[in-house]
Amino acid sequence: MTLAGKHILLIVGGGIAAFKALDLVRRLRERGAVVTPVLTRAGSEFVTELSLSSLAGCRVYSDLWDLTDEAEMGHIQLSRAADLIVVAPATANLMANMASGHAHDLATTLLLATDTPVLIAPAMNVRMWEYPATRRNLAVLQGDGIAVVGPNEGDMACGEYGPGRMAEPLEIVDAIAARLASGPLAGRHVIVTSGPTHEPIDPVRYIANRSSGAQGSALGAALRDLGATVTFVTGPASVAPPEGVTLVRVETAAEMLAAVRAALPADAAIFAAAVADWRVGTAATQKLKKGPGGHSTLDLAENPDILASVARMGEGRPALVVGFAAETENVLEHARAKRLRKGCDWILANDVSPGTGIMGGTENALTLVTQDGSEDWPRDTKIALARKLARRIADHLGARGA
Numbered sequence: 001m002t003l004a005g006k007h008i009l010l011i012v013g014g015g016i017a018a019f020k021a022l023d024l025v026r027r028l029r030e031r032g033a034v035v036t037p038v039l040t041r042a043g044s045e046f047v048t049e050l051s052l053s054s055l056a057g058c059r060v061y062s063d064l065w066d067l068t069d070e071a072e073m074g075h076i077q078l079s080r081a082a083d084l085i086v087v088a089p090a091t092a093n094l095m096a097n098m099a100s101g102h103a104h105d106l107a108t109t110l111l112l113a114t115d116t117p118v119l120i121a122p123a124m125n126v127r128m129w130e131y132p133a134t135r136r137n138l139a140v141l142q143g144d145g146i147a148v149v150g151p152n153e154g155d156m157a158c159g160e161y162g163p164g165r166m167a168e169p170l171e172i173v174d175a176i177a178a179r180l181a182s183g184p185l186a187g188r189h190v191i192v193t194s195g196p197t198h199e200p201i202d203p204v205r206y207i208a209n210r211s212s213g214a215q216g217s218a219l220g221a222a223l224r225d226l227g228a229t230v231t232f233v234t235g236p237a238s239v240a241p242p243e244g245v246t247l248v249r250v251e252t253a254a255e256m257l258a259a260v261r262a263a264l265p266a267d268a269a270i271f272a273a274a275v276a277d278w279r280v281g282t283a284a285t286q287k288l289k290k291g292p293g294g295h296s297t298l299d300l301a302e303n304p305d306i307l308a309s310v311a312r313m314g315e316g317r318p319a320l321v322v323g324f325a326a327e328t329e330n331v332l333e334h335a336r337a338k339r340l341r342k343g344c345d346w347i348l349a350n351d352v353s354p355g356t357g358i359m360g361g362t363e364n365a366l367t368l369v370t371q372d373g374s375e376d377w378p379r380d381t382k383i384a385l386a387r388k389l390a391r392r393i394a395d396h397l398g399a400r401g402a
């Protein structure tokens with residue numbers, strides 16, 4: 001997607017990931033965006049003003065008290081002239097300052113004084129990312145409507161492993177494009193779950209449902225195309241997740257539930273994942289062995305129902321909660337009962353009997369069940385059906401003005 005004519009104010013925080021901000025500037029300019037860099041004092045420990053300004057093709061702003069700048073272009077104007085403010089890397093400290101509304105340098109003052117949409121690309125040590133204060137700050141920022149891309153999981157510069165690596169420049173570019181998208185869902189946050197979950201039996205085996213993630217991915221893309229900010233929580237699916245969404249990869253139902261909760265609040269939540277209904281009570285720490293004395297039974301515990309827990313939450317419940325019902329017989333009857341049992345607004349029922357070829361295939365046929373009745377959506381590609389559903393979600397949220 002082109003970003004021609006779009007103006008990005010890029011705040012570069014102080015972290016080792018700041019070096020990726022240089023590539024980000026290059027990628028954004030390749031797509032036609034105008035980039036104005038703001039370098040924090042900590043950021044300048046990692047990249048120089050000279051390299052940023054050379055790549056951006058314009059001067060770098062760094063000092064709040066530069067009176068010439070105040071006369072030329074005040075900090076308020078600097079942020080308002082942008083279509084989007086991007087903070088990359090967003091350090092734990094920058095996030096904390098943003099969440100608590102501190103303004104002690106140019107970057108934080110710009111962020112406090114703006115009505116321009118903001119996207120952050122967090123980057124920090126895994127323990128900092130997981131620390132409760134950072135989780136709280138993230139929730140506050142998301143609640144304030146700030147979009148988040150990444151962080152990714154992987155080896156970190158500090159030698160540890162886990163989530164905390166800044167999203168790659170091209171992922172940030174996609175997230176920027178999504179954030180700048182216009183459409184009926186612009187400014188809306190939608191959570192989508194997708195794919196199967198894997199519940200470990202031992203270190204090498206797991207319980208799972210059959211699911212390619214195709215319908216969920218198509219849905220994530222369709223919602224993004226209508227301008228939504230999408231948090232895409234996916235189990236290990238074979239179909240690639242959509243680009244331009246906030247991607248959260250999980251393995252188990254418990255992780256999926258935690259990721260969905262962390263992504264709230266949202267305007268809508270769509271549960272397309274094929275969640276395993278059971279997990280092994282206590283997964284073995286060593287590989288189970290067959291033969292005499294080996295295990296022949298598994299002690300199963302029921303997994304939390306993610307859809308029901310969100311549909312039944314009181315305050316903070318998304319305005320629209322949508323589930324899928326994968327059935328192999330009495331599809332409509334089961335779907336109606338499931339909608340009531342789970343407390344969701346809509347259920348999309350599909351017949352996943354092996355003969356239909358729907359599971360793992362590119363096509364689907366759905367029945368939309370709402371409190372007003374049901375509607376058959378004839379067999380079509382998963383992409384076409386996803387677009388139809390995204391459009392229906394947009395109409396519903398638009399009508400509610402929610």
Ligand code: CTP
Nearest residue numbers: 271272273275303304305306307323324325326
């Ligand atoms: N779902 C969920 N968490 C679970 C199980 C299911 O969020 N632990 C969601 C699915 O994503 C889907 C809906 O609930 O949107 C229905 O899933 P389905 O597998 O059809 O139903 P189950 O709850 O598993 O009921 P049953 O096995 O009785 O058909």
